Amino acid sequence: MQIKEIDLAVDDLTSEAWLEVHHAANRHVWGGAAERTSIAEIVDVAERRHEVRRSFVVTEEGADGPVAAAQTIRRTRDNVGTAGLWLSVQPDHQRRGIGSSLLVHCEQVLRDDGCDRIHEHSGAPVENGDAATGFAHVNDYRQTLLDLRQDLALPVDEAALTALDPRPDPAAYVIETSVDGLPEAWLEDRALLARRMSTDAPSGDIDLDEEDWDAERVRLLWNTPSPIWGIESVARHVPTGRLVAFTDIVVRPGQPDLAVQSDTLVLREHRGRALGLAVKIANLRALQRERPDVTTVRTWNADTNTHMVAINERMGFVVTGWTREWAKDL
Ligand SMILES: CC(C)(COP(=O)(O)OP(=O)(O)OC[C@H]1O[C@@H](n2cnc3c(N)ncnc32)[C@H](O)[C@@H]1OP(=O)(O)O)[C@@H](O)C(=O)NCCC(=O)NCCS
Incomplete structure (x- = not known):
């Protein structure tokens, strides 16, 4: 398993493959109702929101495309110590420790970038949570809020x-x-x-x-x-x-x-x-x-x-x- 940092760019195959990992993981959670995003908007929002985003892709020998993807989100204007994190594992490769390894990597990246806290969210169509809930608890994240999606x-x-x-x-x-x-x-x-x-x-x-x-x-x-x-x-x-x-x-x-x-x-x-x-x-x-x-x-x-x-x-x-x-x- 190899973790590599990439620069996201519009019309770039590596960026699209990175995004497809997030989309596939999201479809696994939400089915046909899964939200979609685009590289254009991900690249666009960072500067306008005073954020520095770093993107990581995980590859594995023999795998057909990347097996996991993540992005660290650091704020530069306020709440500068509190970072966001977006992390997904290809459904066929879940429950094999890949998410945990990538999480450890991203947490260290954020520490090195001067952050002292991660504040992020995960959603599911079921009230009691899903994989992300188990994953968060086992990795020492505490729940701070429950939101209803309407x-x-x-x-x-x-x-x-x-x-x-x-x-x-x-x-x-x-x-x-x-x-x-x-x-x-x-x-x-x-x-x-x-x-x-x-x-x-x-x-x-x-x-x-x-x-x-x-x-x-x-x-x-x-x-x-x-x-x-x-x-x-x-x-x-x-x-x-x-x-x-x-x-x-x-x-x-x-x-x-x-x-x-x-x-x-x-x-x-x-x-x-x-x-x-x-x-x-x-x-x-x-x-x-x-x-x-x-x-x-x-x-x-x-x-x-x-x-x-x-x-x-x-x-x-x-x-x-x-x-x-x-x-x-x-
Ligand atoms: C959450 C997610 C990243 C976990 O990735 P993963 O590679 O499967 O995670 P790991 O194999 O490292 O799992 C580590 C531990 O998390 C917990 N966990 C992971 N998936 C779980 C599940 N479906 N149900 C309950 N606990 C789960 C378990 O304790 C697991 O350890 P175990 O397999 O020894 O029991 C993956 O399910 C995913 O991509 N989900 C969709 C995107 C998302 O919600 N991301 C998080 C918010 S940004």
Whole structure:
């Protein structure tokens, strides 16, 4: 067994073989519902998210293609000691210690790169977890959070959206939507919302630092050319003119019929006025208008985040999976 570091590149056979290991492992877990990604978007996100990603491939003599693949994800802007890790073993080669050897290698790479903790997640269509759960426990990862995965089948008919729409008092709040990029005038307020998002969403049994957001960071993530498409709706507080709530959805090129719900936040002082539901309904309406090819919206929320989960249920989302978040001190 040989572990080799590779540079990911678009239209590169080694990169595609590396990705196919992840896809095959994912299909083994999810069957036909497995998510897909693409090298283009993996390469694209790192810089825009202030991440350094290193990729590793495992080969074995006689094997038909790589037997395992991994990527270490180190943050350079905040939470710099807390790394991510994406690791998959070809289904035909699982339960032979390959995952464990690659994990040891990646943990050492991250230690050498100055990280002192890994925080990652694994998902499964069954509540009690799957191979990754056993693998995490035996490798001394502790579970920090359980998320519910919820899916909404599109289209939702307009009458249902209208019935759910709380329609805030227009003298108090107006809802605005932006397609594939944010207006410059939003960026300062949006940075504050992103900062709050990093501390207000339930993170479970782990301490993470508040993220360091400013307008430039929002611009880099949302307003630089990217193969990832996005749509965002915000609530503006009319008396002050400030943005006080936001929600965004992205559609990735690897799976253009799937929209992924990204963040949703209402500033604490403005909660209790159904603004979360109002921005989500507006965004869903806009998504259906702009991207009629999307057939599913997918979201993840802590099982303890009962309010958000209830809002989703009212919109018609159903639970389709469970995601566990894991942490280990290196
Ligand atoms: C999780 C995964 C990486 C494990 O890879 P692997 O090469 O099979 O792991 P190993 O052979 O090193 O297993 C080590 C130990 O983990 C545990 N484990 C692994 N697979 C398991 C399973 N299906 N059920 C229960 N425990 C399991 C066992 O304790 C195992 O030791 P044992 O075989 O002596 O009982 C692999 O199943 C996979 O690719 N899953 C899909 C992708 C994923 O979820 N990755 C993790 C999140 S990034």
